[in-house]
Amino acid sequence: MQENEGKYIFGVVKVGDKGQIVIPKEARTVYNIKPGDALLMLGDQKGMALVKTEIFQSVIDKTMESLTK
Numbered sequence: 001m002q003e004n005e006g007k008y009i010f011g012v013v014k015v016g017d018k019g020q021i022v023i024p025k026e027a028r029t030v031y032n033i034k035p036g037d038a039l040l041m042l043g044d045q046k047g048m049a050l051v052k053t054e055i056f057q058s059v060i061d062k063t064m065e066s067l068t069k
Helices: 025-030 053-067
Strands: 002-004 007-009 039-044 047-052
Touching: 007 025, 039 053, 047 053
Parallel strands: none
Antiparallel strands: 002 007, 039 047
16 A cells, blocks of 8 residues: 555455455555445546545435435
């Protein structure tokens, strides 16, 4: 793992036959990702990012609340 002012390179991961990837142990440690955690996948034309849903939980709650009204 390489770190530069809070930015990391964790290495290369491969996509398996079922579209799954393994998040490197170092990344799971840095971001405190545990089995069963929910991750939000974001993306644009340049790439993708995974974010723990708890970061966006209040926004998600408000959005879901408005959808059920």
